[in-house]
Amino acid sequence: MHSCDGCTMCCKFMKVEEISKAGNVWCEHCKIGSGCRIYDERPASCRVYECVWLKTQALEKPMPLALRPDRSKVVIGTGNQGEDIVLYVTPDRADAWQQKEFAPLLGEFQRRGIAVAVSCNDVLRRII
Numbered sequence: 055m056h057s058c059d060g061c062t063m064c065c066k067f068m069k070v071e072e073i074s075k076a077g078n079v080w081c082e083h084c085k086i087g088s089g090c091r092i093y094d095e096r097p098a099s100c101r102v103y104e105c106v107w108l109k110t111q112a113l114e115k116p117m118p119l120a121l122r123p124d125r126s127k128v129v130i131g132t133g134n135q136g137e138d139i140v141l142y143v144t145p146d147r148a149d150a151w152q153q154k155e156f157a158p159l160l161g162e163f164q165r166r167g168i169a170v171a172v173s174c175n176d177v178l179r180r181i182i
């Protein structure tokens with residue numbers, strides 16, 4: 055069992071329609087760096103959400119700790135029915151995906167022919 059270990063960054067970056075939560079603002083229910091205050095009653099979309107960093111923790115070659123969203127300030131998600139990668143960033147750290155720790159990962163996506171876009175405030179920019 056792999057866990058977010060208090061990351062909580064998706065509770066800031068992502069929209070949650072059920073509770074009208076906008077992107078790039080902390081959810082009112084988030085205990086930042088700890089977890090969800092309404093964990094047992096959290097919306098369905100929160101229950102199923104796993105960022106790509108978290109998903110890889112169960113794999114033989116997990117993404118490194120430096121890329122965990124609370125450290126990297128990038129939430130790695132998917133688009134196009136899971137075919138593409140979307141790197142979510144916030145306007146105050148719009149260049150966070152350019153930190154050196156991302157270079158090997160972006161190289162691997164490129165080698166594997168996976169499309170990658172950066173999303174900042176709903177503006178999607180294809181980078182690979």
Ligand code: SF4
Binds near residue numbers: 058
């Ligand atoms: S961004 Fe990923 S690692 Fe962080 S809390 Fe959300 S699902 Fe967990």
Ligand code: SF4
Binds near residue numbers: 065091092097
């Ligand atoms: S309801 Fe809970 S899990 Fe969902 S965004 Fe808010 S703090 Fe995060």
